[in-house]
Amino acid sequence: xxxxxxxxxxxxxxxxxxxxxxxxxxxxxGHDHDHGAASAGPSGGQPAAAAADLSEGEIRKxxxxxxxxTLKHGPLKNLDMAGMTMVFQIKDPAQLEKLQVGEKVRFRAxxxxxxxxxxxxxxxxx
Numbered sequence: 874x875x876x877x878x879x880x881x882x883x884x885x886x887x888x889x890x891x892x893x894x895x896x897x898x899x900x901x902x903g904h905d906h907d908h909g910a911a912s913a914g915p916s917g918g919q920p921a922a923a924a925a926d927l928s929e930g931e932i933r934k935x936x937x938x939x940x941x942x943t944l945k946h947g948p949l950k951n952l953d954m955a956g957m958t959m960v961f962q963i964k965d966p967a968q969l970e971k972l973q974v975g976e977k978v979r980f981r982a983x984x985x986x987x988x989x990x991x992x993x994x995x996x997x998x999x
Contacts, residue, residue: 937969978994
């Protein structure tokens with residue numbers, strides 16, 4: 874009887890610990906730029922709450938050679954980052970050809986292979 878009670882209590886503790894670790898992994902704290910998770914999308918192939926997940930920014934520099942983009946942006950909620958100006962990789966370098974310095978955009982950035990990468994970008998509605 875004692876063995877069963879201890880075994881059940883241990884199993885419950887392990888289940889709680891695993892649930893806590895999963896929750897912690899889905900939203901890491903701090904500000905080390907090592908956050909973010911892709912979200913599954915509703916109809917249309919867009920990420921969940923796509924419009925709400927997009928951040929606002931202004932293009933400061935486009936570097937076609939290195940396939941990078943400098944953005945002055947507001948908060949990046951999915952990465953738990955405050956607004957600032959920084960350089961991003963871009964997932965689809967062909968998009969750089971369509972952008973202009975000074976253009977206001979809405980975008981989503983994610984951490985991919987350890988690098989902050991713009992995965993979606995569109996002109997801001999006027």
